Amino acid sequence: MPRVLIIEDDRAVRDGVRLALRRQGHEVAAAATGEDGLEQLRSFRPDAVVLDLMLPGMSGLEVCRRIRAHDQVPIIMATARGDDTDIVVGLEAGADDYVVKPVRARILDARIRAVLRRVGGTSDDQGTPRTEHHGDLVIDRAGLTVTHQGRPVALGPSELRLLLTLSASAGQVFSRQQLLEAVWEHNYHGDARLVDACVKRLRSKIGESPGSPRYVHTVRGFGYRFGPR
Amino acid sequence: MGLRLRLVVTFTLVAVVATVTTGALTFREARTGVLQQSQDTVIEEFRHRVNTLVPNYRFPPDAAGLNSFANDVSRGGRSQQWRVLVAYREKSATSLPGDSFGELSPAMRESVRSRRATVFQRVSHQGHSALVVGMPVTFAGLYSTERQASGLEVYLTVPQQEEQGYVDALVTAIERATVPALVLAVLIALLAARGVLRPVRALRRATRSIAEGHLDTRLAVQGSDELADLSRTFNETAAALEGSVAELRRMEAGARRFAADVSHELRTPLAAMSAVTDVLDEDAAGLDEDTATAVRLISTETTKLAALVDDLMEISRFDAGAAALHLDEIDLAESLRRTLATRGWQDTVETGLPEPGELRGRVDPRRLDVVVANLVANALRHGAPPVRLNLHAEDDPRAGRQAVVTVHDGGDGIPEGVLPHVFDRFYKSADARARSEGSGLGLSIATENVRLHGGTVRAANHPEGGAVFTVVLPLRPDDTEERTPPPAEEDRT
Numbered sequence: 021m022p023r024v025l026i027i028e029d030d031r032a033v034r035d036g037v038r039l040a041l042r043r044q045g046h047e048v049a050a051a052a053t054g055e056d057g058l059e060q061l062r063s064f065r066p067d068a069v070v071l072d073l074m075l076p077g078m079s080g081l082e083v084c085r086r087i088r089a090h091d092q093v094p095i096i097m098a099t100a101r102g103d104d105t106d107i108v109v110g111l112e113a114g115a116d117d118y119v120v121k122p123v124r125a126r127i128l129d130a131r132i133r134a135v136l137r138r139v140g141g142t143s144d145d146q147g148t149p150r151t152e153h154h155g156d157l158v159i160d161r162a163g164l165t166v167t168h169q170g171r172p173v174a175l176g177p178s179e180l181r182l183l184l185t186l187s188a189s190a191g192q193v194f195s196r197q198q199l200l201e202a203v204w205e206h207n208y209h210g211d212a213r214l215v216d217a218c219v220k221r222l223r224s225k226i227g228e229s230p231g232s233p234r235y236v237h238t239v240r241g242f243g244y245r246f247g248p249r
Numbered sequence: 250m251g252l253r254l255r256l257v258v259t260f261t262l263v264a265v266v267a268t269v270t271t272g273a274l275t276f277r278e279a280r281t282g283v284l285q286q287s288q289d290t291v292i293e294e295f296r297h298r299v300n301t302l303v304p305n306y307r308f309p310p311d312a313a314g315l316n317s318f319a320n321d322v323s324r325g326g327r328s329q330q331w332r333v334l335v336a337y338r339e340k341s342a343t344s345l346p347g348d349s350f351g352e353l354s355p356a357m358r359e360s361v362r363s364r365r366a367t368v369f370q371r372v373s374h375q376g377h378s379a380l381v382v383g384m385p386v387t388f389a390g391l392y393s394t395e396r397q398a399s400g401l402e403v404y405l406t407v408p409q410q411e412e413q414g415y416v417d418a419l420v421t422a423i424e425r426a427t428v429p430a431l432v433l434a435v436l437i438a439l440l441a442a443r444g445v446l447r448p449v450r451a452l453r454r455a456t457r458s459i460a461e462g463h464l465d466t467r468l469a470v471q472g473s474d475e476l477a478d479l480s481r482t483f484n485e486t487a488a489a490l491e492g493s494v495a496e497l498r499r500m501e502a503g504a505r506r507f508a509a510d511v512s513h514e515l516r517t518p519l520a521a522m523s524a525v526t527d528v529l530d531e532d533a534a535g536l537d538e539d540t541a542t543a544v545r546l547i548s549t550e551t552t553k554l555a556a557l558v559d560d561l562m563e564i565s566r567f568d569a570g571a572a573a574l575h576l577d578e579i580d581l582a583e584s585l586r587r588t589l590a591t592r593g594w595q596d597t598v599e600t601g602l603p604e605p606g607e608l609r610g611r612v613d614p615r616r617l618d619v620v621v622a623n624l625v626a627n628a629l630r631h632g633a634p635p636v637r638l639n640l641h642a643e644d645d646p647r648a649g650r651q652a653v654v655t656v657h658d659g660g661d662g663i664p665e666g667v668l669p670h671v672f673d674r675f676y677k678s679a680d681a682r683a684r685s686e687g688s689g690l691g692l693s694i695a696t697e698n699v700r701l702h703g704g705t706v707r708a709a710n711h712p713e714g715g716a717v718f719t720v721v722l723p724l725r726p727d728d729t730e731e732r733t734p735p736p737a738e739e740d741r742t
Contacts, residue, residue: 030517030520030521032517032518032521033517033520033521033524035521036520036521036522036523036524036525037520037521037524039524039525039528040524040525040527040528043527043528043531098520100513100516100517100520120559121516121517121519121520121523122516122519122520122522122523122524122555122558122559123520123523123524124523124524124526124527124552124555125523125524125525125526125527125528126527128524195577195578195579196577197577197579197614211575211615212575212577212614212615213575242577242578243577
């Protein structure tokens with residue numbers, strides 16, 4: 021039974037989502053403020069966080085950054101503002117996915133299950149060697165750990181899944197759409213901003229210089245390709 | 250003809266008329282003066298000479314006498330260029346032997362003979378101008394005042410090269426004066442043109458600047474002439490325009506903000522309601538009939554309201570210019586198939602799509618999905634089966650390669666009166682669209698999305714019945730661009 025933490029300041033929304041998610045089979049905790057949410061994160065230890073972006077006091081963005089600083093729990097942003105800047109800023113702060121309010125419980129549930137699958141979902145990669153060396157980057161597919169120059173890299177579920185997907189077929193170009201399907205399981209027309217923001221985060225975590233990435237290359241007008249240069 | 254050229258031509262004409270008139274008048278006066286004086290001197294000298302010499306000769310003269318008389322007279326000229334013809338009845342003699350004396354006209358000779366007076370004439374002979382003087386020699390009557398003609402006539406030809414030289418010099422002087430005058434006229438014309446043209450040019454620049462949207466453009470007003478008046482009027486007009494536009498923009502921005510705020514405020518309660526609609530639907534089955542109907546009604550209307558607010562938010566994003574295009578190169582046919590598949594329309598909609606990989610283009614996949622989904626939903630809702638979705642590429646001579654998407658339904662078509670309004674927001678034709686069917690924003694959102702791509706969408710009735718919606722999207726060919734960018738220009742990620 022997945023444990024979900026909802027951080028949402030509006031009581032009606034909080035109660036509604038909690039009720040709906042509980043009916044979908046989740047164990048749900050709810051927090052009204054960012055501070056409370058961070059507190060419950062420690063005590064409740066959720067499998068996923070649904071985070072409202074606009075919160076009184078500490079903003080959702082700040083909460084997202086603080087969670088990411090020491091925790092790789094999947095975060096789904098729920099934003100009332102579907103504007104590009106909000107979404108992109110939220111994604112770059114470390115969110116794995118976003119939904120624009122109002123959202124039906126079933127959709128939210130599907131998104132939660134998708135991010136949860138990301139954490140453990142490497143079943144299709146069995147048969148490949150246990151560890152792969154790509155330059156300074158070492159990927160352990162079974163142990164789901166990544167080290168760069170000997171130091172472990174803390175990757176969020178989306179970043180890890182993205183890296184595993186790209187590196188499984190090094191040299192092959194993936195379109196954003198393909199990556200959306202493989203990593204985010206958006207089998208509809210998802211949002212390429214998810215891919216771009218995630219690539220950006222992944223690059224900064226594995227020590228890529230923004231000007232000349234070594235591992236994740238942009239194929240302009242098409243998508244991304246993995247391969248040490 | 251430009252203002253500058255016109256001014257130059259006018260000034261030049263004025264200068265030409267002035268110099269030519271002045272020159273001509275001066276020339277005439279000076280020439281008359283010069284010639285008059287020289288001819289008076291010559292005639293006086295000639296008469297004196299003849300009078301002095303005549304008494305020395307016997308009368309009537311013989312041929313030798315005539316000859317020497319002619320020679321003697323000719324020697325009297327100061328410049329020694331006198332040519333003299335002496336005639337007595339049928340005999341004549343010249344100072345130069347064999348001189349044909351071509352300058353002497355028969356008319357003049359006749360005049361000398363008949364009028365017994367000194368006659369002179371300026372002639373131009375073989376390119377040289379000369380003064381011809383004719384004089385009859387008369388006797389002074391001893392006892393009467395009447396002078397009698399002796400029959401002896403003396404003619405003199407004096408070349409007038411010197412005088413001609415004066416006149417020529419005069420012409421040259423006038424010519425030389427004309428050139429600087431003309432140059433000066435052109436220069437002044439150019440200066441004047443500049444003086445007039447500078448403000449005119451400034452006005453032109455300012456007008457263009459206004460047209461480009463720089464409404465704060467103003468002109469510097471100098472002086473108090475008509476041009477300054479014009480500049481002042483321009484400034485006033487620009488200020489008025491700027492004020493009106495600012496007011497309009499303020500009102501428009503206010504209206505947009507209001508729409509955005511309202512939609513936004515609706516979101517929070519809707520978020521709570523939407524979250525539980527599934528719960529309500531699920532539980533409705535176990536409730537008594539009336540309550541179940543009420544619960545289902547709430548659930549359906551909440552879903553509709555959520556969709557409407559979504560559409561409104563999207564519209565206000567378009568209005569605010571905040572809608573961004575996230576281009577991606579995709580297989581268009583595959584994208585359309587996916588649009589149908591995710592909405593469960595594969596079996597209800599016929600398709601005519603290219604093979605996979607055949608037609609790729611740079612579009613925003615999410616927005617293309619919205620466009621196609623809206624058009625197909627519209628056809629399914631308001632038209633009748635069969636609904637057909639087609640896609641093909643077209644080469645437009647002006648716009649280049651384009652993707653053409655058509656959605657054709659088998660209904661009655663769109664009434665002519667409704668056709669121009671189908672893309673208007675909230676437009677619903679009275680009979681065809683009841684409130685329950687869609688928000689009335691779907692087609693406007695589709696239009697905005699197509700416009701964002703630089704494409705067009707139009708609605709028409711098919712000649713064989715049914716409505717046809719045609720979307721034309723420009724395909725940005727990215728094939729020329731290299732697939733892997735050089736490290737220096739990493740793109741948007």
